[in-house]
Amino acid sequence: MEDIPNIVETNETKRNIDESDDFEEQVREEPEDLKRIAPWQKQITLRGLIASVGIGIVYSMIVMKLNLTTGLVPNLNVSVALLGFVVLKSWTKILQKAGITTTPFTKQENTMVQTCAVACYSIAVGG
Numbered sequence: 001m002e003d004i005p006n007i008v009e010t011n012e013t014k015r016n017i018d019e020s021d022d023f024e025e026q027v028r029e030e031p032e033d034l035k036r037i038a039p040w041q042k043q044i045t046l047r048g049l050i051a052s053v054g055i056g057i058v059y060s061m062i063v064m065k066l067n068l069t070t071g072l073v074p075n076l077n078v079s080v081a082l083l084g085f086v087v088l089k090s091w092t093k094i095l096q097k098a099g100i101t102t103t104p105f106t107k108q109e110n111t112m113v114q115t116c117a118v119a120c121y122s123i124a125v126g127g
Contacts, residue, residue: 043108051091052113055084056120063121073125077118084113 059080067073088105095102105113 037108038106043106044112045109047091048105048109048112049116051084051087052116053120055080055087055113055117058083059117059121060124063125067125076121077114080117080121081114084117085110088113 059076063073063076088110092102092104
């Protein structure tokens with residue numbers, strides 16, 4: 001076995017360690033987006049639930065049809081995410097053109113819609 005050399009700390013190495021601690025504290029600071037995340041009760045909204053149920057019903061029919069005709073159940077998570085994003089963006093733009101002021105869907109609402117839609121079609125396949 002090789003002997004591990006004994007390292008003696010000097011004032012210079014202690015100063016470098018102190019400076020690196022300051023750097024780590026700066027890195028650990030949360031970005032602005034994370035500081036403004038609403039509590040989960042405000043992230044689950046009625047419009048998000050309506051959108052996720054609608055997308056879930058469409059994908060449930062697609063998956064059931066594919067399962068009954070081919071016997072295969074594809075993984076449609078990516079397409080659910082894309083369709084969910086398109087539906088949410090379209091919904092917001094249509095309401096704005098109609099003169100109804102609405103807030104855009106948040107990242108958390110978008111994630112909730114995608115998760116609920118995937119759960120809907122998974123339940124349709126799995127029972």
